Amino acid sequence: MKWRVPGMTFNRLYFNRGILYQNFRQHGWLGIVYLLLLLTLPLFIGTEYRDYTEDISTLFKVNGEFHWFLAITVPVVMALFLFRYIQAGGPADVYHSLPLKRRHLLTMNLMTGYVMILVPIWITAGVTKWVSVALNEPAYVFNDSAIWMWGVTISIVSLFMFTLTVAVGMCIGQSILQGLTVYGISLIPLIFWGVFGLHLKHYLFGYPENIFRFKIETISPISRVSSFSYAIPGWGELSIYAGMTVLMIVLSYLFYRKRHVESATQAIAFRIVKPIFRFGFMFTVVLLSGAYFSMISPGDSGIWGVAGYIIGGVAGYIGAEMIIRKTWLIWNSSLLPHFAVYGIATALILYVPVADWNGYATNVPSKDNVEKVRIGGDHTIYVDNQIVKLDDEQFYSNDMGYIDAVLALHQKIVDFRQTLNEKGQSRIIPDQESVRVDYKLKNGKTISRQYIVQESRFQQEFEHMKNFEDYKAVSYGTYALDNDVRSIGIRSRLTSDRAVYISNPQLIREFKALLKAEILDQTYEDQKSHWESYASAEVYQDYRDGLSSKQILDQPNLSSTYEIKPTYTRLIAWLKENKLYDQLQVSVDEVASAQFIKQEINSPGKAIYVYPDPQFIDENLKGNKKVATKNKEIISQLLQRQRSGYYTDQGIFYQIKLNFNKGQNVYMMLEEDDLTEGMRAILIDL
Template sequence: MKWRVLGMIFNRLYFNRGILYQNFRQHGWLGLVYLLLLLLSLPLTIGTTYRENAEEITSLFQVRGELLWFFAISIPVVMGLFLFRYIQAGGPADLYHSLPLKRKHLLTMNLLTGLVMILVPIWITAGVTGWVSTILEEPAYIFDGTAVWMWGVTMSIISLFMFTLTVAVGMCIGQSVLQGLTVYGICLIPIVFLGVFGLHLNRYLSGFPNDKFEFGSRDISPILRISNLGYVPPDWGELGIYAAMTVILVVLTYIFYRKRHVESATQAITFRMVKPIFRFGFMFTVVLISGAYFTMIEPNGSKYWGVVGYIIGGIAGYLGAEMIIRKSWLIWGRSLLPKFAVYAGAVALVLYVPVADWNGYASNVPTSDRVEKVRIGGEHFTYVDNQYIKIDEDRFYSTNTGYIDAVVTLHQKIVDSDLSLRPMGVNRVVHDEEEVRIDYQLKNGEKLSRQYFIPTSRFQEELMNMKNWEDYKTTRYETYFLDGDVRNIGIRSGYHRDRTVFITNLQLIREFKALLKEEILEQSYEDQLSPWETFASVEVYMNFPESSSKLLLDGVNRSATYEIKPSYSRLIEWLKQNKLYDQLRVSADEITTAQFIKQEINSPGNLKMVYADPQFIDGNPQSKKMIVTKNKKIISELLQRQRADFYTENDTVYQIKLNFIRGQNTYMMLREDDLTEDMRAILLDN
């Protein structure tokens, strides 16, 4: 009898038929729309797609995954806005709160309605999908029941998270439009903060790495997670985080609803304590975006555009926040400036403390005895199936004490030199500049990463000491690929792109790999800085599946590219012995003429990239004088030297075109200092 009475009370208070009937009558169409969209996107696609060879998939998000995720992050938000519209409008708020129901009971009924409208369409779709996959005689996709179950769980958790986030935000916001904007703003704020605040740190904190917050940062936003969903479906860890946040949001919703005043409907912010949080958050976000924008467009030599951007963003952000809160642009009063000063001070403090000199970040250089291993060049990624996959990083670290000493010595000199911070503008190129990325794994388990752009000439001795170690060359030139199982090797001439040879003989592949690795590891510092184009480029194609587990993360296969530099004399001799050299080289007898056009570079303060430009010769800009020669000696000398691309402000180069008797013509360039006496003579005579 006791349990029966309790059950009747429970049903009466929490499962009010009138509220349920009204909710489904008024908003049930949203559930039907959700069901229709899911059915059209998943089981219909699976049932109507035709493939000659069925694709085996492990996740249903590999079938229209982006569209399905879009539905999961949009439809539940709309449901939350409609179901709880009654707390945002004055008349409905008075009506609903006058009913003989406690707030927690009313909230439970609406949450239950949303729960049903979300979960029923998802699991009906999952059931139909499983049924469709079993009746197809020639399916386009092959998957098992686990994929269907995982899809249903994932869609359920993400949809419920977006729904409960919308409801929780609605308790603190009194307008439906602002509520929806705030929901998506909250989802995007982590990306904005990490990305834009990372730019701030990179601009004003010496040594801060560019990619500190870059890789994997999209996964923290359900909105941007859509970009790689089909390639990296959510795992149980990610789903567990969303499920935990959903539970927390439900608890917060009950707390907020209990303290929310009915008359706060139509107000922008319903709680006084939320207003300062909103002001600071809105102002700080606008400050970061404005500061980043002004920093990116600042002229060369300017140091204060970023600061001006922060000031403008602070003013605009605070005024915008006040207008939103008060729902009017008439916000002027005596308290406006004092409040602005308080918030501006807080924002300035947050911006200044991380980049201040006294925090020790910029001057922190570990001693060699504290370093367990070190890596130069940062993390390595491979691009596969529209996504970047990180390669196992252990192979890039070195425990060699001599190499560690060389890296620490370079790092210490960089810090002692107190270099000026590099501007962050678009297309900023600095002459004689080199990027140095250092990652330390310390013996205490910590990881310390720094990134610098240094003038090569000032650190030539330290760079040479570091780059002459095999540990650096192995990482920089990826020689570890040559230790793997190679299927074949392709070699393309650097002088004529149509000249290509392939090595498929296993014995020749082993000999070539060994020689190439020796040449790379034994090259001098000067060879690494060679300004000349290579004799040939090498493409090494890895064998699979044996090599994949050894070389790359997650069994991804790929090829590796190397250069055959003119200084690789033993490797070039090997090519000659195996009758491969003549198939790659270009003879002067194959060329009819060589055409020269002089190009003057004069752009002080604005570095320009100079490269072999076919349009400069074929277009013949401004009818520049062209000098043509058939001299075979000069043509032979041209075939021995090709200047690589370089940056300059002021220089004289010659754009050159080699006209072949047969086949595609070749374009190259030389600086004026590169010309031989015979070339100078013919150019001066003309």
């Protein structure tokens, strides 16, 4: 009597040695290539030489972009090769004639891919650990958790891209189209939230930028490479990739069970997938075409965007049909009716969110419903290679007078929206002001709006709002002055080599108090002034109290920069009293001469950014006449004041170059009305 070992059938069917041997024999070289590419990590760590040792918390600071690139490309290639047999007619017939069920074939090929992905990753992790221990003077110092986190991250992302490619391959009948579709799907979140967001911003009055709380670059594994310098993957993001990997595995088994062998070499394997592919391809092209035409439109015309959508719709639908039918001969009697259906669906998706009747553009909350308000949007800082959002609460105000002022400005902007370039707010206008307002309502909801307006049209409302301390405290960042400050560096705006540092605790407290008082006491005219600041103060503080509970990071060298304006008379007097003012000053005897050149701006309706421009005066491409002077009185007057850059569509300016005795050059700018009598006398011929 023969005894049957339990599990023998299971092992033979799910782990058929012949199939596994054939897979590794034919495609094992991909795993070797992956290993060699990943080994660049320990190779770089072992051969990098530095004068100092850098303590790093993550291995992604060492060629992290390259390894992420490997994780989103090599596994895709592995899946294309391993499952090539379902895309080619001959191999499909051979493999599916074997005495194995499809779930057995799929399991063995998945396991082959997992081995070729995971083994190289963890060999690399082990070699990296060995290299870090073996080095006597390493360029990088890191702990075991950094190695572990690197291995887990690369493993999860690689498995996700592999299983995504497999799942897509079950619905696609051509390997090239399969690969393109994988990356198309990976880019869909970026295209939708990014490009569709541009559509909303262009056509929906008041739609704010960056309304979503996450960075767009992080929602696609492809674009994720660009954000590695400031946002390393965390457990939350990895959990999403892991969950989607499991979902792709389940879908692969379901699709494979229903897939016909004859679908090999066909563009789309399932009839139900064809309309999804057709609409997805068409809608993507529509968004991209509309965004492109909107960006190149003269005068920011909305008509160009609409034309772009129409052209994109036609091109997208024709392209999708050609791909599905694998020929450019796609004309038949049903083409136009089908195109009309897809076109109407696309038009509705684009139109409904921006239609006037949805009430978005005119929605200004009532005062009774508003709990608190914030101007300026989110505030972030750069910490440990990451952009961290500060806690919102400290930027909201519940002062009813301030809420009234914000609502009054908001209501007037809405009332005058037809004259505010409603169909595209990206055009630069003179006296331009960006208004971002966030309301927290008493019912727990949030309303956010953003507008670009000409401030002079709403001067009364702006003046009322900007005179509140709540506005000035947030706009000028006085919240940072309430933290502990380690030191303060003050640098002259005229020349960077004039600087003083304050480290005495008593002087720091006095400076902070005066600076905060000067900021909060600014008038509306002070805030609007285009006079260049006297100096800038770099205040080094500890931001930890301003971070949310999930983002408390130990980073003691954070800083904020504040302008010391000419109107801060009490602060300037304090600098003089403490013998700091003269150290920031430039003596008239240090300047050999001053050169003037006239710049005229006359472009009504098209604002130009005017600023102290070295190229304008040095290269003088227009051949304008220059005037030079060594008059000490004029040079002394120039050292006392200068204009900062701003947008304008008309005006007469003078670009000025100060030539120092030591060869240093300083560039500045004045308006025509700023000239003294002495300056006008020497510039009469310009």
